[in-house]
Amino acid sequence: xxxxxxxxxxxxxxxxxxxxxxxxxxxxxxxxxxxxxxxxxxxxxxxxxxxxxxxxxxxxxxxxxxxxxxxxxxxxxxxxxxxxxxxxxxxxxxxxxxxxxxxxxxxxxxxxxxxxxxxxxxxxxxxxxxxxxxxxxxxxxxxxxxxxxxxxxxxxxxxxxxxxxxxxxxxxxxxxxxxxxxxxxxxxxxxxxxxxxxxxxxxxxxxxxxxxxxxxxxxxxxxxxxxxxxxxxxxxxxxxxxxxxxxxxxxxxxxxxxxxxxxxxxxxxxxxxxxxxxxxxxxxxxxxxxxxxxxxxxxxxxxxxxxxxxxxxxxxxxxxxxxxxxxxxxxxxxxxxxxxxxxxxxxxxxxxxxxxxxxxxxxxxxxxxxxxxxxxxxxxxxxxxxxxxxxxxxxxxxxxxxxxxxxxxxxxxxxxxxxxxxxxxxxxxxxxxxxxxxxxxxxxxxxxxxxxxxxxxxxxxxxxxxxxxxxxxxxxxxxxxxxxxxxxxxxxxxxxxxxxxxxxxxxxxxxxxxxxxxxxxxxxxxxxxxxxxxxxxxxx
Amino acid sequence: xxxxxxxxxxxxxxxxxxxxxxxxxxxxxxxxxxxxxxxxxxxxxxxxxxxxxxxxxxxxxxxxxxxxxxxxxxxxxxxxxxxxxxxxxxxxxxxxxxxxxxxxxxxxxxxxxxxxxxxxxxxxxxxxxxxxxxxxxxxxxxxxxxxxxxxxxxxxxxxxxxxxxxxxxxxxxxxxxxxxxxxxxxxxxxxxxxxxxxxxxxxxxxxxxxxxxxxxxxxxxxxxxxxxxxxxxxxxxxxxxxxxxxxxxxxxxxxxxxxxxxxxxxxxxxxxxxxxxxxxxxxxxxxxxxxxxxxxxxxxxxxxxxxxxxxxxxxxxxxxxxxxxxxxxxxxxxxxxxxxxxxxxxxxxxxxxxxxxxxxxxxxxxxxxxxxxxxxxxxxxxxxxxxxxxxxxxxxxxxxxxxxxxxxxxxxxxxx
Numbered sequence: 001x002x003x004x005x006x007x008x009x010x011x012x013x014x015x016x017x018x019x020x021x022x023x024x025x026x027x028x029x030x031x032x033x034x035x036x037x038x039x040x041x042x043x044x045x046x047x048x049x050x051x052x053x054x055x056x057x058x059x060x061x062x063x064x065x066x067x068x069x070x071x072x073x074x075x076x077x078x079x080x081x082x083x084x085x086x087x088x089x090x091x092x093x094x095x096x097x098x099x100x101x102x103x104x105x106x107x108x109x110x111x112x113x114x115x116x117x118x119x120x121x122x123x124x125x126x127x128x129x130x131x132x133x134x135x136x137x138x139x140x141x142x143x144x145x146x147x148x149x150x151x152x153x154x155x156x157x158x159x160x161x162x163x164x165x166x167x168x169x170x171x172x173x174x175x176x177x178x179x180x181x182x183x184x185x186x187x188x189x190x191x192x193x194x195x196x197x198x199x200x201x202x203x204x205x206x207x208x209x210x211x212x213x214x215x216x217x218x219x220x221x222x223x224x225x226x227x228x229x230x231x232x233x234x235x236x237x238x239x240x241x242x243x244x245x246x247x248x249x250x251x252x253x254x255x256x257x258x259x260x261x262x263x264x265x266x267x268x269x270x271x272x273x274x275x276x277x278x279x280x281x282x283x284x285x286x287x288x289x290x291x292x293x294x295x296x297x298x299x300x301x302x303x304x305x306x307x308x309x310x311x312x313x314x315x316x317x318x319x320x321x322x323x324x325x326x327x328x329x330x331x332x333x334x335x336x337x338x339x340x341x342x343x344x345x346x347x348x349x350x351x352x353x354x355x356x357x358x359x360x361x362x363x364x365x366x367x368x369x370x371x372x373x374x375x376x377x378x379x380x381x382x383x384x385x386x387x388x389x390x391x392x393x394x395x396x397x398x399x400x401x402x403x404x405x406x407x408x409x410x411x412x413x414x415x416x417x418x419x420x421x422x423x424x425x426x427x428x429x430x431x432x433x434x435x436x437x438x439x440x441x442x443x444x445x446x447x448x449x450x451x452x453x454x455x456x457x458x459x460x461x462x463x464x465x466x467x468x469x470x471x472x473x474x475x476x477x478x479x480x481x482x483x484x485x486x487x488x489x490x491x492x493x494x495x496x497x498x499x500x501x502x503x504x505x506x507x508x509x510x511x512x513x514x515x516x517x518x519x520x521x522x523x524x525x526x527x528x529x530x531x532x533x534x535x536x537x538x539x540x
Numbered sequence: 541x542x543x544x545x546x547x548x549x550x551x552x553x554x555x556x557x558x559x560x561x562x563x564x565x566x567x568x569x570x571x572x573x574x575x576x577x578x579x580x581x582x583x584x585x586x587x588x589x590x591x592x593x594x595x596x597x598x599x600x601x602x603x604x605x606x607x608x609x610x611x612x613x614x615x616x617x618x619x620x621x622x623x624x625x626x627x628x629x630x631x632x633x634x635x636x637x638x639x640x641x642x643x644x645x646x647x648x649x650x651x652x653x654x655x656x657x658x659x660x661x662x663x664x665x666x667x668x669x670x671x672x673x674x675x676x677x678x679x680x681x682x683x684x685x686x687x688x689x690x691x692x693x694x695x696x697x698x699x700x701x702x703x704x705x706x707x708x709x710x711x712x713x714x715x716x717x718x719x720x721x722x723x724x725x726x727x728x729x730x731x732x733x734x735x736x737x738x739x740x741x742x743x744x745x746x747x748x749x750x751x752x753x754x755x756x757x758x759x760x761x762x763x764x765x766x767x768x769x770x771x772x773x774x775x776x777x778x779x780x781x782x783x784x785x786x787x788x789x790x791x792x793x794x795x796x797x798x799x800x801x802x803x804x805x806x807x808x809x810x811x812x813x814x815x816x817x818x819x820x821x822x823x824x825x826x827x828x829x830x831x832x833x834x835x836x837x838x839x840x841x842x843x844x845x846x847x848x849x850x851x852x853x854x855x856x857x858x859x860x861x862x863x864x865x866x867x868x869x870x871x872x873x874x875x876x877x878x879x880x881x882x883x884x885x886x887x888x889x890x891x892x893x894x895x896x897x898x899x900x901x902x903x904x905x906x907x908x909x910x911x912x913x914x915x916x917x918x919x920x921x922x923x924x925x926x927x928x929x930x931x932x933x934x935x936x937x938x939x940x941x942x943x944x945x946x947x948x949x950x951x952x953x954x955x956x
Binding site: 109113185187188229273276277280281286416445446448450455456457458461464465468469470471473474477478481482485487509510511512514515516519521522526529530533534535538 | 665681709717722732736745747749750753754759761765766
């Protein structure tokens with residue numbers, strides 16, 4: 001107890017030292033503005049400072065550190081890779097994933113049947129029956145290496161682990177940005193088996209490249225084709241196909257309904273879902289100047305962009321000319337001659353190089369890195385860079401994070417952290433050791449941001465109001481208390497290592513500082529809990 | 541904004557346990573805040589697409605029995621428990637919904653049949669999204685229809701319980717700019733006790749002081765809600781005599797909504813949800829999977845009504861589901877994804893005892909895409925009527941953008 005008190009007073013002393021601007025009783029030594037800029041950069045280009053980070057960046061020089069973060073391939077990230085060794089699903093190709101983790105169809109059916117028969121039975125009887133059924137069906141499930149749930153769980157946990165431990169902090173932020181920009185939803189049927197490969201093989205390799213390449217990669221990904229239903233879209237004139245065989249074997253030209261158990265004999269035809277979102281959300285923006293007619297025309301261009309072998313073998317993008325609408329189209333005033341797969345490619349090129357796209361992407365990046373309503377001049381300059389470089393993402397990001405607006409006083413602490421940012425930054429700040437990140441991922445979900453599980457294609461919002469809610473705030477406060485007290489499963493922490501002067505070089509707010517000073521009896525864990533739950537720690 | 545402080549911290553209310561509180565004390569404490577007799581709309585979302593045709597059975601249609609050889613509910617036989625319970629000579633309740641027969645007969649429960657979304661999608665994901673955003677066919681709508689209603693009638697002094705969801709996260713329906721509280725349960729909406737009073741006080745002071753921050757208001761709301769709920773003892777809540785909520789999350793959440801309504805804490809919109817309606821195989825008939833879910837639904841609704849008693853005059857509860865199911869049963873004695881389904885509307889001012897909506901019929905030429913019950917009542921017309929005639933909404937255009945909601949299209953479930 002005594003030791004706890006000593007620690008607590010040490011922490012309070014540190015806090016007192018850290019409040020230059022708001023203390024009435026004379027200015028204590030002010031940390032340099034350089035440190036404040038470093039903390040700002042660590043908060044925006046990554047998931048917040050860890051103990052020792054500020055010193056390390058100061059030693060390297062902030063500009064050099066930013067430049068390094070802009071070239072993640074030059075940073076060794078072996079440490080985080082070794083932390084992810086225990087996640088068997090992360091590296092698997094989709095086919096292997098489905099083979100090892102999807103419940104066989106016949107088992108699913110049996111379980112459903114039994115469940116019906118058991119209606120009204122006691123819990124004990126139900127449990128016994130389930131055990132017997134599992135034994136009986138053991139043969140069919142022998143090939144299974146794990147449950148479907150594990151696939152999403154490992155993805156979510158890995159995301160937290162990367163945010164906390166990766167040396168390539170900006171890379172993780174940018175991958176998260178693109179995953180959210182090109183959102184897919186792991187909860188939609190077999191999408192959970194596609195999401196991991198989508199992040200690993202589609203988003204990550206293109207995150208720093210040309211925007212057009214990234215856009216094309218997403219357009220051809222089974223994850224996007226499935227999520228936004230383009231794989232079902234066919235020319236209304238195409239011959240109706242026989243219904244997919246039992247078991248849902250999907251071949252080119254034979255797309256089964258999204259839910260294999262639904263829609264026998266369902267009328268097929270044009271599906272405008274992807275066509276609309278690719279313009280509204282991925283490229284031009286909602287005010288980007290396209291019409292409903294453009295949506296329909298783009299949808300016709302993309303007929304035949306579908307998936308083969310979703311359930312058997314390896315699902316892959318395929319162009320099926322038999323369901324393609326081969327007539328000429330007009331998109332955004334440009335004539336597109338009927339010509340098969342090339343039409344979609346032409347549309348993507350048209351969209352990727354459209355000035356509205358340069359502006360929309362620049363605005364979203366500036367919102368992520370600078371402020372909810374980023375300065376117009378900054379967006380203009382970033383958009384000009386986008387156009388000049390043919391959509392070079394690295395150049396656009398550099399134009400934003402190396403701008404005077406990025407480090408300006410108005411930008412500092414201007415953003416409310418998302419749940420992921422809050423949890424990752426709290427773990428980093430407290431120098432916690434994450435042995436098992438599942439509970440952390442669960443908490444992020446509880447705060448309203450279940451990772452990989454955002455239904456609407458808009459992704460999660462990147463503005464304050466989305467993350468300010470009573471349930472969300474309460475979950476944050478409880479996480480702060482639990483984390484500091486070592487009560488988060490799989491995470492160990494030394495509350496004394498939390499250094500508020502490092503976290504808040506500009507000083508804690510007066511109410512927060514006074515609160516901490518007024519409660520001298522609090523042990524280090526409670527002080528740390530209060531600091532992590534304070535209004536200023538909800539911001540970055 | 542100075543504060544959203546609405547709890548009477550210094551009043552005697554702090555020392556009473558609501559539910560057991562002397563009613564007069566609670567009432568008088570709240571009268572000043574205008575929360576007394578506040579109108580409440582409760583939305584119950586049945587996720588997974590409930591089979592409306594086996595819920596409110598069109599036993600008068602021969603096609604119904606022909607297309608559902610193994611799962612059809614038999615036509616009523618004088619109140620027999622293994623047959624439909626007659627409502628009006630054409631429709632009957634699934635026998636598992638027996639607890640709802642009384643409310644229907646006494647005029648407090650109405651049925652709207654063939655209700656749904658005009659969008660053709662048969663994806664749960666899309667259809668739920670469309671129904672909750674209130675904008676069928678439009679996926680990029682960011683907020684939900686319930687939240688937009690709250691935005692239209694801003695109440696700066698509103699209780700944090702003005703919009704409550706008894707779910708772990710805020711549902712899409714309530715997402716948006718207007719404040720709304722999501723609680724997995726009233727009992728768990730609390731700060732970790734291990735922190736002690738000093739920590740709780742500390743947080744409250746920090747957020748109270750952060751006056752220029754958007755977090756300030758949310759902090760106040762959160763602590764007020766915590767503070768208030770701390771005084772309550774959900775475990776000790778005793779529903780009114782004769783109200784038996786079924787065990788399980790569904791009964792629990794309706795019980796807690798009733799508790800909040802009775803406590804007059806200013807609930808205007810409440811939300812809860814129940815899953816398990818997606819019966820592609822072995823759906824069952826009089827008994828079986830669907831019957832089990834319906835039993836829980838019927839018992840919960842009936843308990844809710846009985847629990848609220850006289851207070852039900854200020855409450856309307858509506859059930860929604862994203863779409864219905866195929867008229868024809870499939871090869872697995874289940875049903876696949878269809879189009880229109882059914883809604884229940886219960887409460888004060890409801891024109892009960894009637895099956896509302898234009899019945900499209902089940903003959904092949906009347907079916908949607910040749911297989912499903914057609915939608916004759918757009919769900920937005922139903923909800924628009926409840927918002928207008930129960931909550932007093934004046935303009936539905938912002939709530940259902942791009943939709944022409946007018947009284948002429950309302951199904952007429954409320955006394956105008």
